[in-house]
Amino acid sequence: MTKDRVSQLLAAFATKRLLVIGDLMLDEFLWGKVSRISPEAPVPVVEIVKEEFFPGGAANVARNLAEFSKGVRIMGVTGTGLHAERLAGLLTSEGIDVSAVQAHACYQTVVKTRIIARQQHVVRIDREKKQRLHPEHAAAALAQLDALLPEIDAIIIEDYGKGLLSPGFAAAICERARGAGKIVAVDPNPHNPLGWQGVTVIKPNRAEAFASAGLPPSEPVEPPTADAALLEVGRVLLEKWDAENLLITLGEHGVLLFRHDAPPYHAPTRAREVFDVSGAGDTVIALFTLALSAGASTAEAAEIANHASGIVVGKLGTATVTPRELLASFPA
Secondary structure, eight states: OOHHHHHHHHHHHTTOEEEEEEOEEEEEEEEEEEEEEOSSSSSEEEEEEEEEEEEEEHHHHHHHHHTTOSEEEEEEEEOSSHHHHHHHHHHHHTTOEEEEEEEOTTSOOEEEEEEEETTEEEEEEEEOOOOOOOHHHHHHHHHHHHHHGGGOSEEEEEOOSSSSOOHHHHHHHHHHHHHTTOEEEEEOOTTSOOOOTTOSEEOOBHHHHHHHHTOOOOOOOSSGGGOHHHHHHHHHHHHHHOOSEEEEEOGGGOEEEEESSSOOEEEOOOOSSOSOOTTHHHHHHHHHHHHHHTTOOHHHHHHHHHHHHHHHTTSSSSOOOOHHHHHHTSOO
Protein backbone atom coordinates (compact mmCIF):
# COMPACT_ATOMS: atom_id res chain seq x y z
CA MET A 1 0.00 0.00 0.00
CA THR A 2 1.16 3.52 -0.73
CA LYS A 3 1.24 6.35 1.75
CA ASP A 4 -1.33 8.22 -0.38
CA ARG A 5 -3.81 5.35 -0.11
CA VAL A 6 -3.31 5.11 3.66
CA SER A 7 -3.77 8.86 3.98
CA GLN A 8 -7.04 8.60 2.04
CA LEU A 9 -8.31 5.88 4.36
CA LEU A 10 -7.21 7.77 7.48
CA ALA A 11 -9.36 10.71 6.40
CA ALA A 12 -12.33 8.35 6.11
CA PHE A 13 -11.58 6.81 9.53
CA ALA A 14 -12.49 10.07 11.25
CA THR A 15 -16.06 9.89 9.91
CA LYS A 16 -16.79 6.34 11.04
CA ARG A 17 -18.93 5.37 14.01
CA LEU A 18 -18.19 2.12 15.81
CA LEU A 19 -19.63 0.21 18.75
CA VAL A 20 -17.49 -2.12 20.87
CA ILE A 21 -19.33 -4.79 22.88
CA GLY A 22 -17.46 -6.99 25.32
CA ASP A 23 -15.78 -7.67 28.64
CA LEU A 24 -14.52 -4.42 30.12
CA MET A 25 -11.38 -4.30 32.25
CA LEU A 26 -9.14 -1.83 34.03
CA ASP A 27 -5.41 -2.27 33.45
CA GLU A 28 -3.16 -1.13 36.28
CA PHE A 29 0.59 -0.81 35.77
CA LEU A 30 2.93 -0.55 38.76
CA TRP A 31 6.37 0.56 37.61
CA GLY A 32 9.26 -0.02 39.98
CA LYS A 33 12.88 -0.92 40.53
CA VAL A 34 14.54 -3.94 42.07
CA SER A 35 17.61 -3.56 44.28
CA ARG A 36 17.45 -6.65 46.48
CA ILE A 37 15.93 -10.07 47.09
CA SER A 38 13.36 -10.47 49.83
CA PRO A 39 14.67 -12.03 53.09
CA GLU A 40 11.28 -13.77 53.42
CA ALA A 41 11.39 -15.71 50.13
CA PRO A 42 13.63 -15.93 47.02
CA VAL A 43 11.69 -13.22 45.18
CA PRO A 44 12.63 -9.67 44.17
CA VAL A 45 11.51 -6.70 46.23
CA VAL A 46 9.98 -4.15 43.85
CA GLU A 47 10.01 -0.53 44.98
CA ILE A 48 7.07 1.12 43.22
CA VAL A 49 7.87 4.52 41.70
CA LYS A 50 4.90 5.07 39.37
CA GLU A 51 1.30 3.87 39.00
CA GLU A 52 -0.75 4.11 35.79
CA PHE A 53 -4.25 3.03 34.76
CA PHE A 54 -5.55 2.28 31.26
CA PRO A 55 -8.77 0.88 29.77
CA GLY A 56 -8.32 -2.86 29.23
CA GLY A 57 -10.06 -5.71 27.48
CA ALA A 58 -12.84 -4.49 25.20
CA ALA A 59 -12.23 -1.00 26.60
CA ASN A 60 -8.73 -1.09 25.08
CA VAL A 61 -10.23 -1.83 21.67
CA ALA A 62 -12.39 1.29 22.04
CA ARG A 63 -9.32 3.25 23.09
CA ASN A 64 -7.47 2.14 19.95
CA LEU A 65 -10.39 3.27 17.81
CA ALA A 66 -10.62 6.62 19.60
CA GLU A 67 -7.20 7.60 18.25
CA PHE A 68 -8.77 7.68 14.77
CA SER A 69 -12.46 8.49 15.26
CA LYS A 70 -14.56 10.46 17.73
CA GLY A 71 -17.60 8.31 17.01
CA VAL A 72 -16.74 5.42 19.32
CA ARG A 73 -19.24 3.88 21.76
CA ILE A 74 -18.80 0.99 24.16
CA MET A 75 -21.25 -1.49 25.68
CA GLY A 76 -20.66 -3.80 28.63
CA VAL A 77 -21.06 -4.11 32.38
CA THR A 78 -18.93 -3.18 35.38
CA GLY A 79 -19.31 -3.27 39.10
CA THR A 80 -19.68 -0.13 41.15
CA GLY A 81 -17.10 1.76 43.19
CA LEU A 82 -13.67 3.21 42.58
CA HIS A 83 -12.46 0.86 39.84
CA ALA A 84 -15.65 1.23 37.81
CA GLU A 85 -15.57 5.00 38.19
CA ARG A 86 -11.92 5.15 37.19
CA LEU A 87 -12.56 3.07 34.07
CA ALA A 88 -15.54 5.19 33.06
CA GLY A 89 -13.51 8.34 33.62
CA LEU A 90 -10.61 7.10 31.51
CA LEU A 91 -12.91 6.21 28.63
CA THR A 92 -14.81 9.48 28.81
CA SER A 93 -11.56 11.46 28.87
CA GLU A 94 -10.67 9.89 25.51
CA GLY A 95 -13.98 10.88 23.96
CA ILE A 96 -15.57 7.42 24.13
CA ASP A 97 -19.33 7.31 24.73
CA VAL A 98 -20.04 5.13 27.80
CA SER A 99 -23.81 5.62 27.94
CA ALA A 100 -24.32 1.93 27.03
CA VAL A 101 -22.16 0.70 29.93
CA GLN A 102 -24.23 -0.69 32.80
CA ALA A 103 -22.77 -0.47 36.32
CA HIS A 104 -24.34 -2.79 38.89
CA ALA A 105 -23.15 -3.86 42.33
CA CYS A 106 -23.79 -7.52 41.45
CA TYR A 107 -20.77 -7.51 39.11
CA GLN A 108 -17.09 -7.06 39.88
CA THR A 109 -15.03 -4.73 37.72
CA VAL A 110 -12.19 -6.80 36.25
CA VAL A 111 -8.80 -5.34 37.21
CA LYS A 112 -5.46 -6.65 35.90
CA THR A 113 -2.42 -5.35 37.76
CA ARG A 114 1.00 -5.71 36.13
CA ILE A 115 4.17 -5.08 38.11
CA ILE A 116 7.09 -4.05 35.91
CA ALA A 117 10.68 -3.48 37.01
CA ARG A 118 13.62 -2.60 34.77
CA GLN A 119 11.38 -3.00 31.72
CA GLN A 120 10.63 -6.60 32.78
CA HIS A 121 7.15 -7.91 33.54
CA VAL A 122 7.56 -9.36 37.05
CA VAL A 123 4.04 -10.58 37.86
CA ARG A 124 0.38 -10.01 36.99
CA ILE A 125 -2.43 -9.95 39.55
CA ASP A 126 -6.01 -10.51 38.35
CA ARG A 127 -9.06 -9.41 40.33
CA GLU A 128 -12.22 -10.77 38.74
CA LYS A 129 -15.39 -12.75 39.32
CA LYS A 130 -16.75 -14.46 36.23
CA GLN A 131 -20.49 -14.01 36.17
CA ARG A 132 -23.13 -14.39 33.49
CA LEU A 133 -25.06 -11.34 32.38
CA HIS A 134 -28.41 -11.18 34.17
CA PRO A 135 -31.41 -11.57 31.81
CA GLU A 136 -32.78 -8.12 32.65
CA HIS A 137 -29.39 -6.54 31.94
CA ALA A 138 -29.10 -8.42 28.63
CA ALA A 139 -32.57 -7.18 27.64
CA ALA A 140 -31.55 -3.61 28.47
CA ALA A 141 -28.38 -3.95 26.40
CA LEU A 142 -30.28 -5.25 23.38
CA ALA A 143 -32.75 -2.38 23.66
CA GLN A 144 -29.80 0.02 23.64
CA LEU A 145 -28.36 -1.79 20.61
CA ASP A 146 -31.64 -1.42 18.71
CA ALA A 147 -31.52 2.32 19.35
CA LEU A 148 -27.85 2.62 18.34
CA LEU A 149 -27.87 0.56 15.12
CA PRO A 150 -28.99 3.41 12.84
CA GLU A 151 -26.13 5.54 14.19
CA ILE A 152 -23.17 3.14 13.74
CA ASP A 153 -21.18 1.68 10.85
CA ALA A 154 -19.61 -1.36 12.50
CA ILE A 155 -19.64 -3.49 15.65
CA ILE A 156 -16.68 -5.18 17.32
CA ILE A 157 -17.48 -8.00 19.75
CA GLU A 158 -14.73 -8.84 22.24
CA ASP A 159 -15.06 -12.10 24.19
CA TYR A 160 -12.52 -12.40 26.99
CA GLY A 161 -14.52 -15.17 28.64
CA LYS A 162 -15.48 -13.11 31.69
CA GLY A 163 -19.21 -13.84 31.43
CA LEU A 164 -20.77 -11.10 29.33
CA LEU A 165 -21.33 -13.11 26.15
CA SER A 166 -23.70 -16.06 26.40
CA PRO A 167 -24.98 -17.99 23.34
CA GLY A 168 -28.36 -16.26 23.42
CA PHE A 169 -26.99 -12.75 23.93
CA ALA A 170 -24.27 -13.16 21.27
CA ALA A 171 -26.74 -14.60 18.75
CA ALA A 172 -29.17 -11.73 19.37
CA ILE A 173 -26.43 -9.14 18.76
CA CYS A 174 -25.34 -10.79 15.50
CA GLU A 175 -28.91 -11.24 14.27
CA ARG A 176 -29.71 -7.57 14.81
CA ALA A 177 -26.45 -6.42 13.24
CA ARG A 178 -26.88 -8.62 10.16
CA GLY A 179 -30.45 -7.43 9.76
CA ALA A 180 -29.20 -3.84 9.76
CA GLY A 181 -26.40 -4.62 7.27
CA LYS A 182 -23.58 -3.70 9.66
CA ILE A 183 -19.97 -4.88 9.62
CA VAL A 184 -19.47 -7.27 12.55
CA ALA A 185 -16.00 -8.25 13.76
CA VAL A 186 -15.49 -10.84 16.51
CA ASP A 187 -12.53 -11.62 18.76
CA PRO A 188 -13.55 -15.11 19.99
CA ASN A 189 -12.65 -17.08 23.09
CA PRO A 190 -12.09 -20.84 22.60
CA HIS A 191 -13.19 -21.48 26.21
CA ASN A 192 -16.57 -19.94 25.42
CA PRO A 193 -17.47 -21.63 22.11
CA LEU A 194 -20.17 -19.55 20.46
CA GLY A 195 -21.62 -19.81 16.96
CA TRP A 196 -20.65 -16.53 15.31
CA GLN A 197 -22.13 -17.67 11.98
CA GLY A 198 -22.29 -15.11 9.21
CA VAL A 199 -20.22 -12.29 10.72
CA THR A 200 -17.83 -10.16 8.65
CA VAL A 201 -14.56 -11.26 10.26
CA ILE A 202 -13.38 -13.40 13.17
CA LYS A 203 -9.91 -12.73 14.64
CA PRO A 204 -8.34 -15.44 16.82
CA ASN A 205 -4.64 -15.73 17.51
CA ARG A 206 -2.80 -18.88 16.44
CA ALA A 207 -3.35 -20.81 19.69
CA GLU A 208 -7.03 -19.81 19.84
CA ALA A 209 -7.51 -20.81 16.21
CA PHE A 210 -6.13 -24.32 16.75
CA ALA A 211 -8.23 -24.73 19.92
CA SER A 212 -11.40 -23.49 18.21
CA ALA A 213 -10.83 -25.84 15.28
CA GLY A 214 -10.32 -28.78 17.66
CA LEU A 215 -6.91 -29.55 16.15
CA PRO A 216 -3.63 -30.15 18.01
CA PRO A 217 -1.21 -27.22 18.09
CA SER A 218 1.87 -27.36 15.92
CA GLU A 219 5.10 -25.42 15.51
CA PRO A 220 4.89 -22.50 13.07
CA VAL A 221 6.23 -22.98 9.55
CA GLU A 222 7.68 -20.14 7.48
CA PRO A 223 6.14 -18.72 5.42
CA PRO A 224 2.66 -19.19 6.98
CA THR A 225 1.18 -19.80 3.52
CA ALA A 226 3.22 -23.04 3.49
CA ASP A 227 2.12 -24.08 6.99
CA ALA A 228 -0.12 -27.07 6.22
CA ALA A 229 -1.49 -27.36 9.75
CA LEU A 230 -2.35 -23.66 9.90
CA LEU A 231 -3.98 -23.76 6.47
CA GLU A 232 -6.14 -26.66 7.60
CA VAL A 233 -7.18 -24.71 10.70
CA GLY A 234 -8.21 -21.82 8.49
CA ARG A 235 -10.24 -24.09 6.24
CA VAL A 236 -12.00 -25.73 9.20
CA LEU A 237 -12.85 -22.43 10.90
CA LEU A 238 -14.13 -20.73 7.74
CA GLU A 239 -16.49 -23.68 7.30
CA LYS A 240 -17.40 -23.91 10.99
CA TRP A 241 -18.15 -20.22 11.51
CA ASP A 242 -19.21 -19.39 7.93
CA ALA A 243 -17.64 -15.96 8.41
CA GLU A 244 -16.80 -13.81 5.40
CA ASN A 245 -13.19 -13.50 6.60
CA LEU A 246 -10.92 -15.16 9.14
CA LEU A 247 -7.91 -13.18 10.36
CA ILE A 248 -5.40 -15.18 12.42
CA THR A 249 -2.74 -13.19 14.27
CA LEU A 250 0.63 -14.94 14.34
CA GLY A 251 2.75 -12.84 16.70
CA GLU A 252 6.20 -12.33 15.21
CA HIS A 253 4.97 -13.86 11.93
CA GLY A 254 2.34 -11.19 11.25
CA VAL A 255 -1.24 -12.06 10.26
CA LEU A 256 -2.84 -14.52 7.86
CA LEU A 257 -6.15 -13.64 6.21
CA PHE A 258 -8.48 -16.40 4.99
CA ARG A 259 -11.32 -15.66 2.57
CA HIS A 260 -13.82 -17.82 0.71
CA ASP A 261 -13.09 -16.30 -2.70
CA ALA A 262 -9.30 -15.89 -2.65
CA PRO A 263 -6.10 -17.63 -1.49
CA PRO A 264 -4.82 -16.91 2.05
CA TYR A 265 -3.11 -13.51 2.29
CA HIS A 266 -0.04 -13.15 4.52
CA ALA A 267 1.07 -9.80 5.93
CA PRO A 268 4.48 -10.29 7.62
CA THR A 269 5.22 -8.56 10.90
CA ARG A 270 6.29 -4.92 10.79
CA ALA A 271 7.66 -4.81 14.35
CA ARG A 272 11.25 -3.59 14.57
CA GLU A 273 11.59 -4.44 18.26
CA VAL A 274 9.12 -6.11 20.63
CA PHE A 275 8.82 -4.74 24.17
CA ASP A 276 5.26 -5.73 25.16
CA VAL A 277 2.56 -7.69 23.33
CA SER A 278 -0.19 -6.58 25.75
CA GLY A 279 -3.20 -5.51 23.74
CA ALA A 280 -1.66 -6.12 20.29
CA GLY A 281 -4.66 -8.24 19.28
CA ASP A 282 -6.95 -5.40 20.33
CA THR A 283 -5.11 -3.09 17.96
CA VAL A 284 -5.44 -5.58 15.09
CA ILE A 285 -9.20 -6.02 15.33
CA ALA A 286 -9.77 -2.30 15.91
CA LEU A 287 -7.82 -1.17 12.84
CA PHE A 288 -8.99 -4.03 10.59
CA THR A 289 -12.64 -3.22 11.32
CA LEU A 290 -12.14 0.52 11.03
CA ALA A 291 -10.39 0.07 7.68
CA LEU A 292 -13.18 -2.13 6.33
CA SER A 293 -15.80 0.41 7.39
CA ALA A 294 -13.80 3.12 5.57
CA GLY A 295 -13.88 1.19 2.29
CA ALA A 296 -10.57 -0.70 2.40
CA SER A 297 -10.29 -4.11 0.79
CA THR A 298 -9.73 -7.03 3.17
CA ALA A 299 -6.06 -7.22 2.12
CA GLU A 300 -5.61 -3.48 2.69
CA ALA A 301 -7.32 -3.78 6.08
CA ALA A 302 -4.98 -6.65 7.03
CA GLU A 303 -1.92 -4.57 6.05
CA ILE A 304 -3.11 -1.57 8.06
CA ALA A 305 -3.92 -3.70 11.12
CA ASN A 306 -0.56 -5.45 10.87
CA HIS A 307 1.37 -2.18 10.62
CA ALA A 308 -0.51 -0.83 13.65
CA SER A 309 0.23 -3.97 15.67
CA GLY A 310 3.92 -3.72 14.78
CA ILE A 311 3.96 -0.22 16.26
CA VAL A 312 2.20 -1.00 19.56
CA VAL A 313 4.38 -4.02 20.43
CA GLY A 314 7.33 -1.65 20.35
CA LYS A 315 5.83 0.27 23.28
CA LEU A 316 5.58 -0.71 26.94
CA GLY A 317 2.18 -1.06 28.57
CA THR A 318 -1.30 -1.18 27.06
CA ALA A 319 -0.45 1.12 24.17
CA THR A 320 -2.20 2.53 21.11
CA VAL A 321 -1.02 3.81 17.74
CA THR A 322 -1.64 7.31 16.42
CA PRO A 323 -2.63 8.24 12.85
CA ARG A 324 0.74 9.94 12.35
CA GLU A 325 2.66 6.83 13.47
CA LEU A 326 0.56 4.58 11.27
CA LEU A 327 1.04 6.77 8.20
CA ALA A 328 4.79 7.01 8.80
CA SER A 329 5.09 3.20 8.81
CA PHE A 330 4.14 2.98 5.12
CA PRO A 331 6.46 3.78 2.20
CA ALA A 332 5.88 6.87 0.08
